[in-house]
Amino acid sequence: xxxxxxxxxxxxxxxxxxxxxxxxxxxxxxxxxxxxxxxxxxxxxxxxxxxxxxxxxxxxxxxxxxxxxxxxxxxxxxxxxxxxxxxxxxxxxxxxxxxxxxxxxxxxxxxxxxxxxxxxxxxxxxxxxxxxxxxxxxxxxxxxxxxxxxxxxxxxxxxxxxxxxxxxxxxxxxxxxxxxxxxxxxxxxxxxxxxxxx
Numbered sequence: 001x002x003x004x005x006x007x008x009x010x011x012x013x014x015x016x017x018x019x020x021x022x023x024x025x026x027x028x029x030x031x032x033x034x035x036x037x038x039x040x041x042x043x044x045x046x047x048x049x050x051x052x053x054x055x056x057x058x059x060x061x062x063x064x065x066x067x068x069x070x071x072x073x074x075x076x077x078x079x080x081x082x083x084x085x086x087x088x089x090x091x092x093x094x095x096x097x098x099x100x101x102x103x104x105x106x107x108x109x110x111x112x113x114x115x116x117x118x119x120x121x122x123x124x125x126x127x128x129x130x131x132x133x134x135x136x137x138x139x140x141x142x143x144x145x146x147x148x149x150x151x152x153x154x155x156x157x158x159x160x161x162x163x164x165x166x167x168x169x170x171x172x173x174x175x176x177x178x179x180x181x182x183x184x185x186x187x188x189x190x191x192x193x194x195x196x197x198x
Contacts (some may be wrong), residue, residue, distance in 0.1 A: 006056075015075040015084035017055065019068050020105035022085050022098075028105045028144070036098060039086045043094060052078035054092030068101045068106050072198040091160045097198050107131070110141070123147075125192045128178070135181045139164065139190050142173045145198040153178055161188065170198070 008014050020028040025036040043049035053076035056065045067073070068088035075084040086094045088101030109129040126140040141151065151165035161183060164176035180188070
């Protein structure tokens with residue numbers, strides 16, 4: 001068997017990286033793309049943020065996608081704590097290739113996603129968790145300003161099966177619960193219309 005030993009300086013705690021979840025909030029979504037953008041911009045003024053210890057996976061020689069796999073991967077802390085999370089591909093450098101892990105793991109979750117505490121910058125429908133689900137699932141959406149929102153669920157034939165939100169909603173990150181009890185098993189699509197009021 002192949003094994004790996006992770007050694008960290010005294011007093012430090014290893015990072016646990018889920019590739020693509022750069023803000024470590026439990027879900028890979030638009031927040032991770034904007035978080036990586038901000039980090040790279042700030043790193044231009046702090047060059048030590050760009051490079052740090054790479055992760056090591058014993059199967060790297062036989063599995064080129066091992067660093068993108070959706071599972072917790074331990075990492076040595078960087079010069080800035082966020083650096084180990086931003087290095088989504090585990091190579092010890094933060095650059096444009098780190099967007100690949102965000103794309104590969106888009107909308108995946110681990111644990112229960114944390115509530116957003118940051119400022120919302122764009123309109124977004126962030127998907128649902130858990131997925132697949134039985135019988136309920138939670139859909140998150142984000143509003144940068146007070147808006148009129150209509151969030152509906154359609155079946156695969158385009159028929160409306162539920163209206164989860166219809167009305168005025170304040171800015172921020174919100175959730176809506178879709179309860180599929182009484183509906184046939186299958187795939188459903190969430191459709192949202194958001195109109196800013198400010």
